[in-house]
Amino acid sequence: MSYDQNPVLIGAGTTAEFGVFPDRTILGLAAEALKDALDDAGLDRHELDGLVTNMGSPLSRHYDRICEALDLDIEFSAQYWAHGRWASSCVQHAAMAVEAGLADYVAVGLGLKFNAVSQFGGNERASLSEIGSISEHSERPWYGMTAPVGGNALATRYYMEKYGATSEDLAHISKTFRDHAALHPRSHFADPITIEEHQESQYIVDPLRLYDCAPLTDGGAYVIVTTAENAESLPNEPAHIAGMEGLSAGRNNHLFARPGMGIRTQEEYEYDASVTDPIYERAGVTRDDIDALFTYDAFTPNVWYALERWGFCDPGTAFEFARDGNIGLDGELPMNTHGGLLSNGHITAWNHFVEMYDQLRGKAGDRQLDGADTMQYATPFGDSIILRTRP
Amino acid sequence: MTNRPLPQIDDDAPFWNAASDHEFRMQQCGECGHVRWPPSPVCTECWAEEHEWTELSGRGEVNTWVVFHRVYFDAFADDVPYNVAEVELEEGPRYLAPVECDNDDLYRGMPVSVVFEDVTDEVSLPKFEPK
Numbered sequence: 001m002s003y004d005q006n007p008v009l010i011g012a013g014t015t016a017e018f019g020v021f022p023d024r025t026i027l028g029l030a031a032e033a034l035k036d037a038l039d040d041a042g043l044d045r046h047e048l049d050g051l052v053t054n055m056g057s058p059l060s061r062h063y064d065r066i067c068e069a070l071d072l073d074i075e076f077s078a079q080y081w082a083h084g085r086w087a088s089s090c091v092q093h094a095a096m097a098v099e100a101g102l103a104d105y106v107a108v109g110l111g112l113k114f115n116a117v118s119q120f121g122g123n124e125r126a127s128l129s130e131i132g133s134i135s136e137h138s139e140r141p142w143y144g145m146t147a148p149v150g151g152n153a154l155a156t157r158y159y160m161e162k163y164g165a166t167s168e169d170l171a172h173i174s175k176t177f178r179d180h181a182a183l184h185p186r187s188h189f190a191d192p193i194t195i196e197e198h199q200e201s202q203y204i205v206d207p208l209r210l211y212d213c214a215p216l217t218d219g220g221a222y223v224i225v226t227t228a229e230n231a232e233s234l235p236n237e238p239a240h241i242a243g244m245e246g247l248s249a250g251r252n253n254h255l256f257a258r259p260g261m262g263i264r265t266q267e268e269y270e271y272d273a274s275v276t277d278p279i280y281e282r283a284g285v286t287r288d289d290i291d292a293l294f295t296y297d298a299f300t301p302n303v304w305y306a307l308e309r310w311g312f313c314d315p316g317t318a319f320e321f322a323r324d325g326n327i328g329l330d331g332e333l334p335m336n337t338h339g340g341l342l343s344n345g346h347i348t349a350w351n352h353f354v355e356m357y358d359q360l361r362g363k364a365g366d367r368q369l370d371g372a373d374t375m376q377y378a379t380p381f382g383d384s385i386i387l388r389t390r391p
Numbered sequence: 392m393t394n395r396p397l398p399q400i401d402d403d404a405p406f407w408n409a410a411s412d413h414e415f416r417m418q419q420c421g422e423c424g425h426v427r428w429p430p431s432p433v434c435t436e437c438w439a440e441e442h443e444w445t446e447l448s449g450r451g452e453v454n455t456w457v458v459f460h461r462v463y464f465d466a467f468a469d470d471v472p473y474n475v476a477e478v479e480l481e482e483g484p485r486y487l488a489p490v491e492c493d494n495d496d497l498y499r500g501m502p503v504s505v506v507f508e509d510v511t512d513e514v515s516l517p518k519f520e521p522k
Contacts, residue, residue: 122463140487141396142516144459144467145475154477154487158455161499206458206472206494251435263455263477264485265429 006228006391007095008238010105011041012354018188018219018345020115026061027069030111033220034070041224042235043105050076050106050225052094054086054348058117060110076103084348085247085255085296088383091353092244094225104230109222109350121204121213122146137255138264148255148298149213153205154264155257156301160207162261165304165319167207171198172323173300174211174342180329181339183366188217188345212300214341221350223357228391239360239387242374243283248382255381256302258309273311279378283386287312290386291372292359293333294352296379297340303327305380329367337367352377360389395466397514403430405444410515413507417484419445428484449505450522451480458494478503478519490519 013036015029038045051074056062061069063077076097080086094106137147138154159165175195181187193211201210231238251265259276262268280286287310295306307318312333321327327335338344338355345351356375358364378384400407409416419426420434421441433440456476462468474497476490490503503519510516 119463121461138487140475141464142398142510142514143475143487143489143518144464144470144473145487146463150457150459150475153457154455154475157457158477158499161455203458203460203472206460265435 003095003099003241005099005101007098007225007241008228008231009223009241009353009357009387010226010231010234010236010238011037011043011224012222012357013037013040014186014221014347014351014354015111015219016186018186018217018347018351020216021113021218022115024113024218026111026113026116027066028111029113029218029220030061030066031070033109033111034107034222037107037109037222037224040236041105043224045070045072048072048105048107049074050094050097050103052078052090052097052106052108053110054080054084054090055082055110055112058082059114060112076106084298084346085379085381085383087296087349087353088377088379088385089247091223091225091241091385092246092383095241095244098225098227104226106225107222108225109220109353110348111220112348113218114216114346115218118216120216121149149205149208152256152299152301153208155254155261155305156207156299158257158261158263159301159304159319163316163319167209168195168199169319169323170209170212170300171195173297173303173327174198176322176328177297177336177340178343180337180367181343184338184344185365186345187339187343188215188219189339189343208299208301214298214346217345217347219345219347221347221354223350223353237361237389239357239389240391241385242285242388242391243279243384243386245277245279245282245382245384253382256299256305258305258315258380260315271308271315273309277310277384279384279386283388285374285386285388289374290333290376291374292337292356292369292376293335294349294356294375294377295335295340296349296352296381297336297342298346300342302380303335306378309380309382310376310378310384329369334369337364337369349377356387360387395510396464397511402432406430407514409444409446410507410517411513413515415447415449415505415517416444417447417482418442426482426484428486448481451478451486451503451519453477453490453497453499453501453503454479454485455499456490456497476503476519486517488516488518490521492521496521
């Protein structure tokens with residue numbers, strides 16, 4: 001498959017800091033990040049005609065309030081729901097919009113204040129208000145079960161029991177991403193941690209400890225999507241959206257477990273990623289071409305699920321792969337080179353897209369991977385985007 | 392217990408009505424016999440709509456579990472650390488509920504059976520105890 005209009009990223013911007021900012025507003029964070037992205041792209045705000053976001057209120061702001069407050073004149077808007085998981089769907093939606101001629105320049109991202117409304121690892125209010133008696137994260141408030149941390153911990157215990165992985169294996173993921181974040185000037189948490197500190201940190205929901213959970217971060221990040229033709233008159237080298245795969249759903253899909261694992265409504269079966277992921281064919285690459293993998297690491301074990309879901313590791317082997325140094329900057333498959341949600345900051349993966357673009361254009365500073373020309377964003381939920389330096 | 396969260400009952404009303412009578416019922420397809428959970432308007436095997444809310448054995452095995460150490464719900468502040476387990480029932484579906492045992496005693500494959508805790512006049516919560 002190829003995309004006729006050749007959608008690209010042409011700019012990326014963030015707030016100057018990721019952290020906890022009780023005195024700042026969501027709109028202020030959004031304005032700072034969007035201005036940074038437009039400046040980077042070489043665009044005036046009046047040239048922007050598309051806006052896509054994965055969240056509205058209360059964590060972020062609805063698209064119309066953003067446009068009104070920032071004086072944007074937008075002809076194509078889309079807003080997903082109040083979940084972080086829709087970040088790549090938003091980039092896909094923007095790519096489809098420029099492909100279909102609905103817009104020329106689409107800003108994709110948000111400003112958000114996690115700390116204003118949410119609760120670390122889960123949310124009693126959301127658990128009670130968003131759901132009926134059953135929900136996809138495994139919320140069961142009447143049993144004291146919140147989510148996402150609860151649902152993720154359920155899958156993690158299952159994985160550990162089935163394959164022999166341990167909490168110490170997760171510690172290596174925390175430590176690696178913290179080391180990456182230490183090389184990023186805007187990281188929410190940049191102080192290195194040791195395996196021992198991870199192991200001594202408190203359990204939040206056993207088997208997940210404090211350092212297995214991403215923080216609640218305030219900040220903002222946007223990327224700008226346009227066509228390769230439009231990009232020719234702009235200063236930056238584009239990153240080409242070479243392939244896309246949408247979010248999976250169904251009885252064998254779970255937000256926090258590879259298909260075939262056997263929790264919630266999943267059947268237990270031999271999962272073979274090689275026959276399930278069309279994105280590589282669509283992008284015209286193989287897994288061996290992927291220079292770095294970015295995943296939605298709201299919790300450390302998401303790294304295991306992503307590695308196995310996307311076929312970089314066979315089922316039941318990702319914990320060894322991640323433990324043995326392979327996901328570090330010098331490893332076989334560097335992951336979340338900015339420190340991910342776990343340490344760079346929980347900007348619901350918009351910071352992942354900014355980092356991928358920075359890596360592809362050689363602007364990743366001390367984190368820069370040599371010769372990196374192909375990046376993949378891919379979540380345990382099944383959605384993915386492959387970015388390349390060339391079509 | 393004050394301020395205890397209660398189920399928001401909608402398409403699973405027959406489940407909760409049965410639970411209040413201390414019966415553990417789930418949908419069974421009238422066409423192929425498949426027992427399903429969570430509730431669905433159609434059979435998740437054959438898409439037939441006909442079904443009845445069949446009483447189950449209440450027996451199963453622990454498939455996976457977690458132990459909450461952090462307080463997310465005020466009503467559970469005195470209970471931490473408390474467990475929530477996913478139990479694979481004899482009839483196939485998996486149901487999420489606490490197991491009334493020492494958290495350290497939980498293991499995968501642990502045989503359990505359902506018990507009920509009366510919370511209000513209308514709501515009784517299915518839970519499990521080791522068998």
